[in-house]
Amino acid sequence: MNLVLHIALTHVISRVRQTLVGVMGIATGVGCSIMMAGLMEGSQIDFIRQLVDSIPHVSVSDEKRDPSVQPSERHFASVQFHNLSSETERRGFKNPYAVLADLEEWLPGAVTPSVQTKALLRSGTRDTAASLIGIDPHREAHVSKLATQMKAGTLDSLFKASNAVILGDTLAERLGVGVGSSITLMATSGAPILARIVGLSHSGIRQIDDNQAVTLIKTAQVLAGKTALLNEFRIRVDDVMSSRDIAARVEKQTGYKAVSWQEAHEDILSAFQIRNVIMFMVVGAILLVASFGTYNIISTITHEKARDIAIMKSLGLREQTVRRIFVLESAIIGVIGIFFGWLLGYALCIIMGLIEFKSFMTDMTHLPILYSPRHYAIAGGVALASSLLAGFLPARKAASVQPVEIIRGAS
Amino acid sequence: MTTPLIETKNVTRTLAGAVPVTLVKNIDFAVQSGEFIAITGPSGSGKSSLMYLLGLLDVPSEGDVILLGESTRSLDENRRAALRLANIGFVFQFHFLLPEFTVLDNVMLPMQALGRLTTAEQRARASALLASLGLANHINKRPEQLSGGERQRVAIARALANEPALILADEPTGNLDTAASEQVITILKDIAGSDQRSVIIVTHDLSLAARANRRVNIIDGQIDSKIVSKN
Numbered sequence: 239m240n241l242v243l244h245i246a247l248t249h250v251i252s253r254v255r256q257t258l259v260g261v262m263g264i265a266t267g268v269g270c271s272i273m274m275a276g277l278m279e280g281s282q283i284d285f286i287r288q289l290v291d292s293i294p295h296v297s298v299s300d301e302k303r304d305p306s307v308q309p310s311e312r313h314f315a316s317v318q319f320h321n322l323s324s325e326t327e328r329r330g331f332k333n334p335y336a337v338l339a340d341l342e343e344w345l346p347g348a349v350t351p352s353v354q355t356k357a358l359l360r361s362g363t364r365d366t367a368a369s370l371i372g373i374d375p376h377r378e379a380h381v382s383k384l385a386t387q388m389k390a391g392t393l394d395s396l397f398k399a400s401n402a403v404i405l406g407d408t409l410a411e412r413l414g415v416g417v418g419s420s421i422t423l424m425a426t427s428g429a430p431i432l433a434r435i436v437g438l439s440h441s442g443i444r445q446i447d448d449n450q451a452v453t454l455i456k457t458a459q460v461l462a463g464k465t466a467l468l469n470e471f472r473i474r475v476d477d478v479m480s481s482r483d484i485a486a487r488v489e490k491q492t493g494y495k496a497v498s499w500q501e502a503h504e505d506i507l508s509a510f511q512i513r514n515v516i517m518f519m520v521v522g523a524i525l526l527v528a529s530f531g532t533y534n535i536i537s538t539i540t541h542e543k544a545r546d547i548a549i550m551k552s553l554g555l556r557e558q559t560v561r562r563i564f565v566l567e568s569a570i571i572g573v574i575g576i577f578f579g580w581l582l583g584y585a586l587c588i589i590m591g592l593i594e595f596k597s598f599m600t601d602m603t604h605l606p607i608l609y610s611p612r613h614y615a616i617a618g619g620v621a622l623a624s625s626l627l628a629g630f631l632p633a634r635k636a637a638s639v640q641p642v643e644i645i646r647g648a649s
Numbered sequence: 650m651t652t653p654l655i656e657t658k659n660v661t662r663t664l665a666g667a668v669p670v671t672l673v674k675n676i677d678f679a680v681q682s683g684e685f686i687a688i689t690g691p692s693g694s695g696k697s698s699l700m701y702l703l704g705l706l707d708v709p710s711e712g713d714v715i716l717l718g719e720s721t722r723s724l725d726e727n728r729r730a731a732l733r734l735a736n737i738g739f740v741f742q743f744h745f746l747l748p749e750f751t752v753l754d755n756v757m758l759p760m761q762a763l764g765r766l767t768t769a770e771q772r773a774r775a776s777a778l779l780a781s782l783g784l785a786n787h788i789n790k791r792p793e794q795l796s797g798g799e800r801q802r803v804a805i806a807r808a809l810a811n812e813p814a815l816i817l818a819d820e821p822t823g824n825l826d827t828a829a830s831e832q833v834i835t836i837l838k839d840i841a842g843s844d845q846r847s848v849i850i851v852t853h854d855l856s857l858a859a860r861a862n863r864r865v866n867i868i869d870g871q872i873d874s875k876i877v878s879k880n
Contacts (some may be wrong), residue, residue, distance in 0.1 A: 554730045554737075
């Protein structure tokens, strides 16, 4: 056996208690890091998955990102006008089906036109504002998971009654209505209409379930008082993460404002980013603390072994060889600790995944855990690096010992 | 005249500090192959310091130590370690065996570090050395399971592991009873006599020194010219 490995293994094996303490420190650090990373990233991915399943990946509205220049400004740029009425622009897309056809030519996914408006829902004495979407049920299945999120009724139920509406389940609960009930829908323009509830949806995202009403396009147009109105294209893309790029291309092509799901929920994604930074800092701190244990053990061993180091050097072992011995000891403790840390992390993830949990934002019942080899690799890599560093510092000091000083003192 | 195995040329060793301490001063001394030399002197006279300089464990403040015709003054620590490993064997007053390793492992360690022999050859050579020193039945024991004399014999076997030209022994019998001391001195003398290795022992025991071919007495860090005797 190689000399360095032989001596390092002998030291590690002959100091069982110290080795165990070091191994347990690293195993705990690695295990907790894996559990934390799995939990944090799992909950994040679960939330995003539910989010992107419930909303269009890209939403194109009939607005412009930069407000239109007023006629007065076009003609009299050097003069500023105040309190002028803006040029009246007709709401909705111009030639929506031509725009739709252009998009369908290249879009990697599906697109559907819809009507998006705000509405007041009234049932008896209860009023509540909601976001009302007029959809084509046949095309809707290609752009959202609404069809699979139906708690009662189906999307096709919209065809079964005039002025049919599907409500988010918590919205219906607030209004105290159910399937078969009638409610009054009112928009800022257009006449109020009496609608019949034909279904209830449940996305799992509180913000949607509490705020969304779905009708046929025609019903929404009647409600808005504009019979040909189409003011939103809802796009679902094959690669969710490419939504931002696709939104930019759509916006450039059509001139209309296209908002990806990332842009629409920038605040949540920013919060996740901050959360991830905090997570990695905490994980780093855990592993750093574990490496202090290794540092302490290797320091103790090198201190106790000062005489042996002096003897080895007097026999002719070089500084590098002595240094390698103690760095290798640290690596052995680190590798064993990482192995047990992986097992511990996996076990903790399973246990955490079994815990029942309710969130006010989503309707998950258990903590979502992400099992990713990346977490194991990162935790193992950081633990090994910190173990090597923790071993290197005392090893360097030990290797620089002048043997004659120790031997003189011991004689 | 043959080239000395090792020689010191006007070697002085001074420890720096607020009050510098001179350990040895102006030592001129040469050792030929096969010599068995005793360095004697009272405690604190500089015997051990001279041995550390001869063993390349310490660096002279002035002068030079020449080993096998090579000046060692300007060598770095790695080169000095390599010279020690191949050419010098140490036996200390305390056996200084590595406690977690078996007797066999302790003797094999310098051979492993030198790397000239295969593991099987190392094992065979270490076993043979231990057998020649009467330790054949102890090769798998740990140092703590041996008597003082046995441990010191293991240390001698370790010093001989790489067949060095020079053995340096610092008070090798200092912790042993009379019988064990006699055994150790006999072994060291045999090594010098039969293998043409040079053996230098540091001792304050004049009866042991009398067994050497030559005695060099150190007083206050300098060779006492009155007592540089050939026995």
